[in-house]
Amino acid sequence: MPPRMVKVGVVQATPELFDLAGSVARVCTWIATGAAAGCELLLFPESFIPCYPRGLTYDATVGQRTASSREQWLDYWTNSIEVPSPHTDTIGRAVRAAGIFVAVGVTEREPTGGSLYCTLLYFAPDGQLIGKHRKLKPTGLERYLWAEGDGSTLTTFATPLGRVGGLICWENYMPLARMAMYQRGVQIYLAPTADARESWQATMRHIALEGRCFVLAANQYVRQSDYPERYRTALAEAPDIMSAGGSVILSPLGEVLAGPLWNAEGLLTADLDFGLLAKSKLDFDVVGHYARHDVFALTVNGQPPLQHIEFPPCNE
Numbered sequence: 317m318p319p320r321m322v323k324v325g326v327v328q329a330t331p332e333l334f335d336l337a338g339s340v341a342r343v344c345t346w347i348a349t350g351a352a353a354g355c356e357l358l359l360f361p362e363s364f365i366p367c368y369p370r371g372l373t374y375d376a377t378v379g380q381r382t383a384s385s386r387e388q389w390l391d392y393w394t395n396s397i398e399v400p401s402p403h404t405d406t407i408g409r410a411v412r413a414a415g416i417f418v419a420v421g422v423t424e425r426e427p428t429g430g431s432l433y434c435t436l437l438y439f440a441p442d443g444q445l446i447g448k449h450r451k452l453k454p455t456g457l458e459r460y461l462w463a464e465g466d467g468s469t470l471t472t473f474a475t476p477l478g479r480v481g482g483l484i485c486w487e488n489y490m491p492l493a494r495m496a497m498y499q500r501g502v503q504i505y506l507a508p509t510a511d512a513r514e515s516w517q518a519t520m521r522h523i524a525l526e527g528r529c530f531v532l533a534a535n536q537y538v539r540q541s542d543y544p545e546r547y548r549t550a551l552a553e554a555p556d557i558m559s560a561g562g563s564v565i566l567s568p569l570g571e572v573l574a575g576p577l578w579n580a581e582g583l584l585t586a587d588l589d590f591g592l593l594a595k596s597k598l599d600f601d602v603v604g605h606y607a608r609h610d611v612f613a614l615t616v617n618g619q620p621p622l623q624h625i626e627f628p629p630c631n632e
Contacts (some may be wrong), residue, residue: 319591322477324504325355326534326584328563328577330542333367336395340365340403343420344410346583351414353585357477361534361563362421362485362508363434365403366395368536369461370510371554372547376460391546392461396425396432404437404445412443417477417627421484421508421534423462424450431463434484436508438473441627447471451484452493467618472500474624478590482506482532488519496616498527498602503593507533512560517576524566528596530573530588531566535559537581568596 327346332338343360350358362368369392375385397403399422411418417440424435434451450465470493472481481502487493488507497505505527507520512535524531538559540551551558557579564575565586573586600606 319589319594320478322356322504322588322590323354324357324530324532324565324586324588325350325353325359326532326563326565326574327358327360327364328535328537328561328584329361329364329581330536330538331364331367333538333543334369334391334395334547335544336366336397336403339367339395340397340406343407347407347410347414347416347418349583350418351416353583355416355583355585357417357480357504358419359506359508359532359534360418360420361536362510363423364420364508364536365397365422366392367538368510368559370538370558371540371551373550374457374460376457389461392423393425393430393432396423398427399424399435399437399448400445407437408439408443408445410443411439411441415441417441417475417480419480419482419506419508424448426463432461433465434458434462435465436482436484436506438471438480440475440625446473446625447623449482449484452487453490455486467496467616468620470496470616470619472497472502472622474622476627478503478588479622480504480506482508485509485511488523492614492616494523494527495602495614496619498529499614500622501603502527503529503590504588505529505531507531509533509535510559511535512562514562516562517564520564520566521570524568525570525600526602528568528593528600528602530568530593531564533565534563535561537561537579568592
């Protein structure tokens with residue numbers, strides 16, 4: 317039997333910043349675009365709904381909060397997404413119409429208490445929201461906005477497309493978090509991010525080589541002019557291009573299959589040849605013959621077992 321081939325897509329796009337309904341609508345449009353391109357799996361960037369608020373300070377001063385920072389927080393909080401909600405139902409209907417597996421980066425608003433989380437949502441091709449991952453450690457000033465996730469959402473799915481899981485942005489610098497993904501046998505590793513540095517490409521390539529997995533990295537393309545007028549004064553000294561992108565798709569041997577894409581919106585696609593997964597294990601297997609289980613062991617508090625997901629027919 318020939319190795320399985322899976323066509324995947326990575327969306328590099330601009331959300332409707334600080335606009336929940338508008339960002340959901342853009343997600344739905346890109347889902348249709350990905351399906352039209354033949355994608356079976358589609359990845360969106362970190363916090364695509366309602367945006368990654370790059371460049372805003374929220375008047376962060378140790379020991380002090382301001383009225384304006386609370387107004388900015390309210391704006392971001394109001395436009396963040398509850399899970400589940402009518403907005404996730406809207407995305408689910410778009411996914412069902414497309415009949416593809418979709419992962420979307422969002423800022424999630426918890427209905428009880430109201431904390432925000434940087435979250436990756438997973439939708440099966442029938443439109444069902446099958447799970448989520450909350451970022452374990454927000455970076456820098458992100459900690460002012462987002463609460464921390466825990467091991468209970470270090471989720472990996474066994475699907476007809478392969479084993480799918482991933483981490484968000486600088487979680488990918490956490491060796492034990494990566495290992496938690498590898499020990500579930502991840503084959504399609506998702507890495508939504510807000511990091512548009514050239515050095516991020518090296519990180520993604522390292523993960524592909526280390527995990528012997530396909531890596532999909534998605535980032536937003538955002539200009540200063542994309543922000544609502546109410547934030548223009550605060551961003552007056554910011555560069556015109558706030559996030560240049562750098563989305564990319566890599567093979568288990570670290571080869572670039574598509575991208576990186578810079579300074580534009582676009583859809584990257586690649587055909588994943590699962591024969592490469594086996595070939596790559598000849599000389600290195602991070603959880604197999606290179607693991608030294610007699611020396612090392614990793615225990616992850618609360619990590620769920622591999623979740624098996626079947627794709628039932630999608631009836632319109």
